[in-house]
Amino acid sequence: MTAAKLHITTSLAPITVYSPYDGSVLGTIDATDASEISELLARARRGAELSSKLPRHKRASILEGAAQIIESRREAFAETIVREAGKTIVQARKEVLRCVNTLKLSAEEAKRNAGEIVPFDAYVGSEQRQGWFTREPLGIITAITPYNDPLNLVAHKLGPAIAGGNAVLLKPSNLTPFSSINLVDALVEAGLPREIITLVHGDREIVTALVSARDVRMVSFTGGFATGEAISRKAGLKKLAMELGGNAPVVVMNDCDIDKAVEGCVSGAFWAAGQNCIGAQRVLVQADIYERFRDAFVAATKKLKAGDPLREDTDVGPMISKDVAERTEASVNEAIAAGAKLLCGHKRDGSLYQPTVLEGTPVTCRLWHEEVFAPVVMLAPFATLDEAIELANEPEYSLHAGIFTGNLNVALDAANRIEAGGVMINDSSDYRFDAMPFGGSKYGSMGREGVHFAYEEMTQPKVVCINRG
Numbered sequence: 296m297t298a299a300k301l302h303i304t305t306s307l308a309p310i311t312v313y314s315p316y317d318g319s320v321l322g323t324i325d326a327t328d329a330s331e332i333s334e335l336l337a338r339a340r341r342g343a344e345l346s347s348k349l350p351r352h353k354r355a356s357i358l359e360g361a362a363q364i365i366e367s368r369r370e371a372f373a374e375t376i377v378r379e380a381g382k383t384i385v386q387a388r389k390e391v392l393r394c395v396n397t398l399k400l401s402a403e404e405a406k407r408n409a410g411e412i413v414p415f416d417a418y419v420g421s422e423q424r425q426g427w428f429t430r431e432p433l434g435i436i437t438a439i440t441p442y443n444d445p446l447n448l449v450a451h452k453l454g455p456a457i458a459g460g461n462a463v464l465l466k467p468s469n470l471t472p473f474s475s476i477n478l479v480d481a482l483v484e485a486g487l488p489r490e491i492i493t494l495v496h497g498d499r500e501i502v503t504a505l506v507s508a509r510d511v512r513m514v515s516f517t518g519g520f521a522t523g524e525a526i527s528r529k530a531g532l533k534k535l536a537m538e539l540g541g542n543a544p545v546v547v548m549n550d551c552d553i554d555k556a557v558e559g560c561v562s563g564a565f566w567a568a569g570q571n572c573i574g575a576q577r578v579l580v581q582a583d584i585y586e587r588f589r590d591a592f593v594a595a596t597k598k599l600k601a602g603d604p605l606r607e608d609t610d611v612g613p614m615i616s617k618d619v620a621e622r623t624e625a626s627v628n629e630a631i632a633a634g635a636k637l638l639c640g641h642k643r644d645g646s647l648y649q650p651t652v653l654e655g656t657p658v659t660c661r662l663w664h665e666e667v668f669a670p671v672v673m674l675a676p677f678a679t680l681d682e683a684i685e686l687a688n689e690p691e692y693s694l695h696a697g698i699f700t701g702n703l704n705v706a707l708d709a710a711n712r713i714e715a716g717g718v719m720i721n722d723s724s725d726y727r728f729d730a731m732p733f734g735g736s737k738y739g740s741m742g743r744e745g746v747h748f749a750y751e752e753m754t755q756p757k758v759v760c761i762n763r764g
């Protein structure tokens with residue numbers, strides 16, 4: 296693979312990108328030196344100027360054009376995701392189609408969300424005023440993205456930012472840079488002036504420079520808690536959007552369609568080898584159906600085929616690296632030593648880690664409280680909905696949750712009481728549609744993605760008020 300050189304190159308050692316599946320070298324990218332920050336910012340300032348002056352129809356046609364380019368080359372885009380992120384080809388194709396939709400939604404947003412009339416006559420006293428507010432660009436946005444969903448999560452930042460007339464300094468994961476390079480190339484091919492997106496690759500130093508620069512108006516970060524926390528400390532007075540980790544609960548009530556719940560939870564737990572921020576991590580099952588559900592769940596999990604992500608019949612690809620798979624293995628060993636019972640999986644071959652199911656994990660275990668981000672799921676029985684909700688709400692942070700039930704009142708009661716950014720009814724926690732508001736509740740969550748919502752975060756209202764008195 297070759298990397299388009301949109302960024303300034305330096306004498307730093309290039310970053311080598313490896314295949315998560317077999318460890319082979321996929322390519323190298325130039326690292327950006329933090330000493331180049333003033334040049335990067337100068338370029339981004341020019342980009343912000345150009346972007347703000349693009350008429351809305353032009354922003355929309357660029358985004359639509361990029362969507363068409365990606366759709367026409369969808370297999371190549373999907374293969375890049377498979378090679379660098381280890382997602383299965385079937386799942387990678389779905390990510391490409393979602394990215395196409397994210398860009399199309401962004402094009403719509405550019406055309407329709409220009410501002411609103413202010414109802415000055417709504418209360419006594421301002422009837423003589425007439426006016427509106429427009430949605431103005433923020434200017435320069437620093438976007439930092441993780442390794443999973445290396446195409447669509449980047450589109451969720453670039454699409455709304457371009458729709459809103461901003462420039463972006465984009466720092467994708469060093470583990471999966473090629474999908475974002477492909478995406479930026481497609482945008483440029485569709486007519487985006489190059490200065491509007493500046494691709495930057497590197498580690499802590501360059502991220503600190505990008506995040507702390509006074510010219511940057513917003514930092515839009517997706518990644519882990521520790522990184523997010525470190526970045527927020529360095530950002531200073533600017534807007535922050537923090538899309539962090541999860542530890543999703545799915546509640547399975549005794550009146551649900553058990554087959555559908557099993558199918559949904561297995562897919563929800565092991566999609567992308569569990570490297571999914573809204574993947575089902577804790578499946579809470581009502582006690583009177585627990586054994587039936589557990590046996591069916593374990594049987595379905597054992598049928599999953601882990602292996603080469605490029606093969607059409609592979610269900611579970613590798614983890615992002617052997618190191619990460621080893622850390623997962625160690626966390627599961629820790630839970631087993633603390634009393635959890637292994638029901639299946641927990642075999643590792645390099646970065647391939649077999650889908651793993653545990654029961655009886657003590658709630659004091661790290662695995663129960665912290666995000667696992669791996670093909671590991673814990674089953675636990677509960678007696679009443681109150682107990683299920685208490686268990687669901689235990690962790691300090693929360694993104695999505697799910698509930699399977701045949702009773703609408705129970706579903707709505709749970710939706711109201713589970714603390715999460717979204718509660719999926721009769722779906723696993725991992726359902727996401729790219730137009731819906733997306734983000735966490737509780738510790739660390741700031742801002743929302745989902746194209747319309749990210750667009751609102753990435754623009755600011757400016758009021759024009761006429762005194763007609």
Ligand SMILES: NC(=O)c1ccc[n+]([C@@H]2O[C@H](COP(=O)([O-])OP(=O)(O)OC[C@H]3O[C@@H](n4cnc5c(N)ncnc54)[C@H](O)[C@@H]3O)[C@@H](O)[C@H]2O)c1
Pocket residue numbers: 439440441442443444448466467468469497498499500502503517518519520522523525537538539540541571572666668694734
């Ligand atoms: N809420 C969401 O929308 C969402 C979506 C996907 C992933 N995630 C989360 O992302 C995490 C997995 O992704 P990851 O492992 O790539 O996350 P990460 O936090 O390790 O990395 C995220 C980004 O920050 C950079 N980075 C990492 N360490 C850094 C440091 N010390 N200083 C500066 N930059 C640094 C990385 O290069 C990458 O670009 C999980 O916690 C997952 O839940 C959240």
